[in-house]
Amino acid sequence: MEALPAFSVPSLYNSTSIAPDITSAIRKPMFFNLQLNPKLSLPDRKKLKSRLFTALSPTVSTELSTDPPADEPEIEGSTQKFDWYSQWYPVMPVCDLDKRAPHAKKVLGIDVVVWWDRNESAWKVFDDTCPHRLAPLSEGRIDQWGRLQCVYHGWCFDGSGDCKLIPQAPRDGPPIHTFKKACAAAYPSTVQNDILWFWPNTDPQYKDIISRKKPPYIPELDDPSFTRLMGNRDIPYGYEILIENLMDPSHVPYAHYGLMPTQQPKEKVDREGGRPLELSIDKLDINGFTADQGWSDSKFMSPCIFYAYSKPDQPNVSASSADAKKSSRQRKAALIFICIPVSPGKSRLIWSFPRNFGRWIDKVVPRWIFHIGQNLILDSDLYLLHVQEHKIMDVGPSNWQKACFVPTKSDALVVGYRKWLKKYSGGQVEWRGKYSGLLPPSPPREQLMDRYWSHVVNCKSCRVAYKSLNVAEVVLQLISVASVGIVAAMKEGMVSAAARNSLVVMAVLSFALSRWVAHFVYKNFRYHDYNHAFR
Template identity: 35%
Template sequence: MTANTLLIDDPNPVSNSLNSLNSNCAQILPAGGRDPDRFDWQEVWYPVFYLEDLDKTKPAKFTLLERDLVIWWDRHSNAWQAFDDRCPHRLVPLSEGRIAEDGLLECPYHGWAFKGDGSCDRIPQQPEGGTAHTSKRACVSSLPTAERQGLLFIYAGKPENAPQVKIPIIEPLETETDKWTLFGTFRDLPYDAITLLENVLDASHLPFTHHKSVGNRANAAPMFLEVLETEKYGFKGTWEEGPRRGKLGRQDTTFIAPSLMWHDLTSKQFGRTITAVYATPTRKGECRLFARFPFQFSSAIPRFFIGITPRWYSHIGQNGILEDDQIFLHYQERYLEQTLAKMEDRANYAKAFYLSTSADTYVTELRKWVSRYQADPFAGQQLAAPLVKEVLLDRYHSHTSKCASCSQALRNVRRLKTASMTIAAIAWTVIPLLSFFAPANITVIGIGSIVVAIAIALWFLGNNLEQKFIYGQETPLRNL
């Protein structure tokens, strides 16, 4: 599947598990709950997977707000289901189980099987005629799910509220859908969702942090940002001059509380470009990023090249960009925690940071939002000890193993390495024999030598590519 694939939404995007709820309620509930002074991170829809990365034949696991979940395809209701990842029998993770032949989710320990509504269908150890499986204690708790804009969303709060709470989508993509070219990535990051949002709202770091990747130090300049409106449910702002010292035009920014933001820029050179990021909170000090890059190009040429770019290839480059700031952000939030712990007012970010210019306007506004609406999803918790650099640069567990295109590409690369070494070994063995039996046949020996050289070159090429799926570059491009 190529980088520009935009999955069509299910015409009935909310999972069938919600059909029994009052989805026609006239009153729409606000995300974050009704309390005007507090934002409840539970009462929100969150993206958890790109649909194209889910396998309908296998359960997948995910942690949302410290709640371990198993996600699986229920063919009977034609919908994705999300359960607590614990069998009620002996509390083992259901994500280690399988989708049984009859389409039910089967526990790996004793074979208890569950329907899409969470009810237990069978207990193999139960005598015929037994009713233990009908007990409420045999059921698994489930969460509402929905499909929108190629993503699977899960509602973390009260299930009865889910149909009345709006799913946070990138609104511009709902208009002129045939004109958008879209690619994106995801990654499990070793820092908080709020830290991620703070980072992507801050456009002033691009010229320095991402120098030589997607930025250039020469483009650094004063920035005059303005917040146009702000409320419990987010804020909007504008940068009138825009990036590259005004060469690209005005950039508008939208923050949809608590976990979605996008920058929207229209220029004569490139057309309309959006940089959108979801920050899905998993646990304290960890989140899953979904980055999406929709374009409406003024020329058909960029759209063509993006269209033929393999998804896995674009992910390699995007992982490198994420690693530009991954290490220091992991440490930054720990330094911030230590600084706040020494202060009398432990929520006074304005004193912990020195936010001295207008370039920090969106960072300031985000921190005000967190403070004003008591919007820390893990309030009172402390960060774990910092991770070592080798773990922070891990790509395999944070992305590749969970990405359908990258994991398949990695398997293909490893097959290429095996095949090339096999060919090289065979050719290397045959060449001496040819020299012995046909010493005058220089052409055959030459061809054999070329085959060996090509096979070895392919092995080194494959080995280099394999590493890009497993581990990041230790020295960022800006420091080379």
């Protein structure tokens, strides 16, 4: 999938190409460029010595030890266990939620319904189960008083989950709607960084959890001097595979060949230009790790966020301090990947590539144009990762270190992430016994790489574009048919031959254009297969 990076992000990692380049800003993310620019990845040897992890040298071992090397600094909190159910989880970017309807989402194996409470002007997250007879509330509607109505028998709930109406209860009978068992289960929720978050525990002791613990904060997403478009996609492989893939720049020249620019080495050893990468992890604890990728720093903020950001520009000794200051102000970008565990074999990705330059591009170009390229990048390694996950499950996720051979430093972040997962969570997400431990069976390729249900229906911009382009296709067909009809109905001599020919040309062009639009819509909004052998 991708290092979605290339999406719309300017070349964060390319120190010489941060000036906005429209083409690359639209089509290519830069996440990986950062890590692929040889000029940027020269490590400071002294620093490297103090790093906790790098991938193993092939001369050292063929297998990763799960014990820290002898010279590793003590890892803080090494005996702690990560509590997956005492964390804030992102649900969706607010820009892609429709206030008029409830939305079904699954996070951490929990089915939730997300809805807009206009009485409190707030997004609400409830368990997606009606207390009456367990119908999904997400199939319901918002009634005229702004309550969430279950459409099976009409029970209504306010923003706190309190039942406000049981239509079947006698008006002069006891107030059964006030019983605790009549309430919907409401999760604590909040909006931060334009993303809706929820706390996966409805116990009343967590009602005000926001006053004690907040979701991880990403300053660039709230900074008005940055442009920060978002995207989201449901992914047919698990959260672990998703996040480690986004931490791995070395696959970009191969899995995303031709889709995003990568810095080429002086001496190429192959068509794609792969090269050694000096990646390393600085500090790892239960809250994640920080890493050095050359001219970018990155952070894994457990469990969901991988965040890479440009280091301040190094002042040029020949430049005046004013120039250096200006340069530092002008060139800031970040790559933000939010990876959400949905269920075994399924995850959701929210991405954003904020930058404080070339902002006008995002004002002029609609978001769906960026999403076409970004979805293609996701598609280009989607099948690889889906199959890879099944193979890892075959050996057991806690055996990842034994099954994989990761001898170079380009895998350092992946190794670090797997180490974090093993150390603090036994090598896998805690599903609380909800699943059997098996992955869902692989669907046909068309379904696996479907774009419509995984993205378009969940993206406001793509949804509108999809509908508009479908209308355009029909209009073009009508023009074509009407032109042919007019020509056929006209009698000889009624109009000039030139006018007649123009109508014929219009019919042909309209028809051809309608076919092109249909193809464009199918390929970009429905299904786009990807064959690496012919790229």
